[in-house]
Amino acid sequence: MSEKRTGAQILCESLIQNGVDTMFGIPGGAIMPFYHAMWEYRTDLRHILCRHEQGAGHAAEGYARSTGRIGVCIGTSGPGTTNLVTPIADAWMDSTPLLAICGQVSSAVLGKDAFQETDITGITMPITKHNYLVKNINDIAYVVKEAIHIATTGRYGPVLVDITKDALQATAVPDYSKKIFLPGYRPTITGSKKQIKAALSLMLKSKKPILMIGNGVMMSDASAEVRVFAERYKIPVITTLHGLGAFPEDHELSLGMPGMHGWVHANRAIQEADFLMNIGGRFDDRVTGKASTFAPNARIVHVDIDPSEIGKNIEVEIPIVGDARIVALSMLEEEPEEKLVAEFHKNAAEWLTYIRELQTKHQHKQQYLNRPDTSTMLPHDVFAALTKQINTRGNYRVVTDVGQHQMWAAQLLDWYKPRTHITSGGAGTMGFAVPAAMGVAVAHPEDTVWAIAGDGGFQMTNQEMIVIIQENIKNMKIAIINNGFLGMVRQWQELFEGKRYSGTPLTSPNFQKLAEAYGWTGITVESVDQIDAAIERAYAIDGPVLIDFRVEREVNVFPMVPQNKSIGEMITE
Amino acid sequence: MKIHTLVVLVQDHPGVLNRAVSMFRRRGYNIASLVVGHTETPGVSRMTIVVESDNVEQVVKQLYRLVEVLKISDVTEDPVVDREMVLVKLHVTGQHRAEIVALTEVFTAKIVDVATNTMVIEMTGGPAKVDNFIDVIRPFGIKEMMRTGRITMVRGAKGHSGAELIDQAAE
Ligand SMILES: Cc1ncc(C[n+]2csc(CCOP(=O)(O)OP(=O)(O)O)c2C)c(N)n1
Ligand SMILES: [Mg+2]
Numbered sequence: 001m002s003e004k005r006t007g008a009q010i011l012c013e014s015l016i017q018n019g020v021d022t023m024f025g026i027p028g029g030a031i032m033p034f035y036h037a038m039w040e041y042r043t044d045l046r047h048i049l050c051r052h053e054q055g056a057g058h059a060a061e062g063y064a065r066s067t068g069r070i071g072v073c074i075g076t077s078g079p080g081t082t083n084l085v086t087p088i089a090d091a092w093m094d095s096t097p098l099l100a101i102c103g104q105v106s107s108a109v110l111g112k113d114a115f116q117e118t119d120i121t122g123i124t125m126p127i128t129k130h131n132y133l134v135k136n137i138n139d140i141a142y143v144v145k146e147a148i149h150i151a152t153t154g155r156y157g158p159v160l161v162d163i164t165k166d167a168l169q170a171t172a173v174p175d176y177s178k179k180i181f182l183p184g185y186r187p188t189i190t191g192s193k194k195q196i197k198a199a200l201s202l203m204l205k206s207k208k209p210i211l212m213i214g215n216g217v218m219m220s221d222a223s224a225e226v227r228v229f230a231e232r233y234k235i236p237v238i239t240t241l242h243g244l245g246a247f248p249e250d251h252e253l254s255l256g257m258p259g260m261h262g263w264v265h266a267n268r269a270i271q272e273a274d275f276l277m278n279i280g281g282r283f284d285d286r287v288t289g290k291a292s293t294f295a296p297n298a299r300i301v302h303v304d305i306d307p308s309e310i311g312k313n314i315e316v317e318i319p320i321v322g323d324a325r326i327v328a329l330s331m332l333e334e335e336p337e338e339k340l341v342a343e344f345h346k347n348a349a350e351w352l353t354y355i356r357e358l359q360t361k362h363q364h365k366q367q368y369l370n371r372p373d374t375s376t377m378l379p380h381d382v383f384a385a386l387t388k389q390i391n392t393r394g395n396y397r398v399v400t401d402v403g404q405h406q407m408w409a410a411q412l413l414d415w416y417k418p419r420t421h422i423t424s425g426g427a428g429t430m431g432f433a434v435p436a437a438m439g440v441a442v443a444h445p446e447d448t449v450w451a452i453a454g455d456g457g458f459q460m461t462n463q464e465m466i467v468i469i470q471e472n473i474k475n476m477k478i479a480i481i482n483n484g485f486l487g488m489v490r491q492w493q494e495l496f497e498g499k500r501y502s503g504t505p506l507t508s509p510n511f512q513k514l515a516e517a518y519g520w521t522g523i524t525v526e527s528v529d530q531i532d533a534a535i536e537r538a539y540a541i542d543g544p545v546l547i548d549f550r551v552e553r554e555v556n557v558f559p560m561v562p563q564n565k566s567i568g569e570m571i572t573e
Numbered sequence: 574m575k576i577h578t579l580v581v582l583v584q585d586h587p588g589v590l591n592r593a594v595s596m597f598r599r600r601g602y603n604i605a606s607l608v609v610g611h612t613e614t615p616g617v618s619r620m621t622i623v624v625e626s627d628n629v630e631q632v633v634k635q636l637y638r639l640v641e642v643l644k645i646s647d648v649t650e651d652p653v654v655d656r657e658m659v660l661v662k663l664h665v666t667g668q669h670r671a672e673i674v675a676l677t678e679v680f681t682a683k684i685v686d687v688a689t690n691t692m693v694i695e696m697t698g699g700p701a702k703v704d705n706f707i708d709v710i711r712p713f714g715i716k717e718m719m720r721t722g723r724i725t726m727v728r729g730a731k732g733h734s735g736a737e738l739i740d741q742a743a744e
Contacts, residue, residue: 308638
């Protein structure tokens with residue numbers, strides 16, 4: 001250990017010591033020493049060359065969100081790092097543990113507008129949990145350790161480490177032993193016992209309880225504990241977009257997704273509930289609709305690892321700061337009086353019956369899926385076929401892009417397992433799906449990974465398809481829901497702007513041929529009767545397959561809450 | 574909107590002031606005054622931030638999200654010593670000189686520079702006293718002025734030492 005190493009070698013060794021095995025990136029001048037060193041460590045540290053740093057960033061996000069481990073992306077100084085800004089912002093909004101390693105110009109010319117110099121720490125300050133500019137080789141080992149610690153503890157998030165070229169080139173004897181010293185960073189993990197007791201007794205007094213679960217449940221791997229809790233008290237469960245899969249959708253207590261494109265019965269249940277416990281969701285405006293009208297009758301408990309989320313959007317009665325899984329475990333330790341629980345069960349059962357009646361009254365999933373008419377191909381027909389096949393053909397993960405198809409996928413596919421639904425929620429970043437699915441496919445070579453994208457978002461990052469070929473990745477498929485429009489924007493134009501389709505009609509290349517040019521198998525589907533066979537073929541081929549589903553052009557996502565309206569006011573057609 | 578005084582202890586790292594200010598800017602919080610300086614503990618800096626907010630709790634929570642922030646105290650309701658310093662350069666003609674000197678004494682201010690037509694006065698006091706001094710002196714013709722912003726310390730035994738925080742973390 002007493003041998004001298006270059007900063008770049010120290011960087012590689014630090015990454016390996018801190019559990020990194022895969023990185024996505026693109027080299028360039030300032031970061032070249034790192035690439036030079038990487039070669040020696042390639043058996044432990046896999047580098048996947050992407051075609052655009054945005055792709056590298058989203059791939060790292062997909063890797064992180066599907067595994068719960070740190071995702072790592074790399075860019076060189078200047079444009080290489082500014083291209084990482086979008087995925088960093090995306091990871092910030094969705095609390096994804098991401099480490100961005102950036103090359104920086106040499107410290108001697110820092111601040112002098114040197115070639116490819118960009119103040120990336122300045123640029124990313126508002127969208128990172130923390131960031132560093134490292135100018136001294138002796139700081140590299142410690143900073144990497146601290147950066148990964150910060151990204152993967154508390155509320156997860158992106159951390160950026162910008163390292164000057166001379167620090168990477170210098171040599172020194174590394175010291176990996178320095179202990180993490182963060183006097184200002186001590187996330188609260190265990191919830192207050194007193195608050196937990198108070199929350200439970202408040203819950204047991206209610207007659208119309210709702211449990212809402214979000215990203216925090218996914219990130220802390222709390223699905224099992226939350227499920228036991230829900231079953232013990234028989235509380236109906238609502239899963240937000242990032243909670244999909246954290247609670248199995250076929251469970252008798254599952255109500256599905258709330259919010260702007262959630263189900264009528266789920267939103268109504270929230271509006272009528274007299275108690276709502278939100279675990280690991282942040283009351284995003286896409287969930288609450290107009291915040292002042294959200295859950296007007298409910299006494300609210302909010303469990304979140306980040307105290308700043310509590311009371312930010314919605315006033316709550318009982319805040320519990322802590323990790324979702326640890327808090328769920330402490331809630332399970334409570335043993336309230338059996339009589340109270342029996343009474344609670346009785347009321348909750350009536351309440352659930354009432355919600356199920358609402359559900360049958362208002363158009364629900366099954367009605368969207370089982371359409372009689374087959375002369376036209378609606379997106380719904382594609383999702384009906386996908387959900388049927390996906391669920392009978394082994395382990396899968398689905399990564400969606402942003403737009404109408406994203407909402408249909410969330411609504412119409414069945415979500416059973418945590419970390420099987422991955423999407424860009426908070427930032428709504430078009431172009432997320434293809435590279436993020438690549439990251440997921442790398443992390444889970446045994447699973448079939450589906451990227452579901454719109455014709456618009458697909459064209460923002462489809463260049464990453466060639467990486468799949470170069471890396472010989474076999475387990476990824478792409479489904480394009482091709483409606484010839486920037487569909488979600490078109491829907492708003494149709495509903496609220498008198499059909500002025502300004503800037504939304506979309507011409508696309510022949511996606512099948514494009515796929516073939518990339519060395520993928522391409523399939524075009526133009527009618528309902530071709531859907532099943534196409535998906536079957538996609539599964540039969542041991543390699544990447546793209547299916548272009550040319551669906552009806554002007555179809556809307558319903559139900560829908562118009563912006564800034566109460567979630568009680570849904571448009572259903 | 575209510576005016577709050579926050580005492581914030583932070584790790585003395587490059588960029589920490591930038592992070593704090595950037596957070597205030599992007600969340601739309603209004604800083605009335607912000608002063609940073611060293612403390613009794615090496616490696617710990619102290620900020621006195623005066624902020625206008627109806628939801629200071631949210632401001633505090635957002636500040637705590639910064640990794641380098643050690644401790645935040647809202648001392649708005651506490652008994653405190655509040656101090657600010659001002660330097661004022663006055664345009665002075667012979668006839669007013671004596672009057673200004675007399676006022677300076679009343680405010681226990683100091684004349685720190687005298688030239689043919691100007692005079693620089695240094696004055697320290699609570700924010701209200703500083704306001705008052707400036708009002709009184711203004712008619713004589715202020716050429717230049719700079720206030721430091723407020724620094725605050727709670728009276729009595731209760732306090733905000735950086736050393737304890739650092740020691741706790743090192744354990
Ligand atoms: C990078 C980016 N640019 C713009 C938008 C705004 N936007 C949201 S949805 C959407 C349309 C997406 O179209 P498409 O990918 O074809 O999906 P569809 O809605 O048709 O399913 C647009 C432009 C965005 N979310 N992200
Ligand atoms: Mg489209």
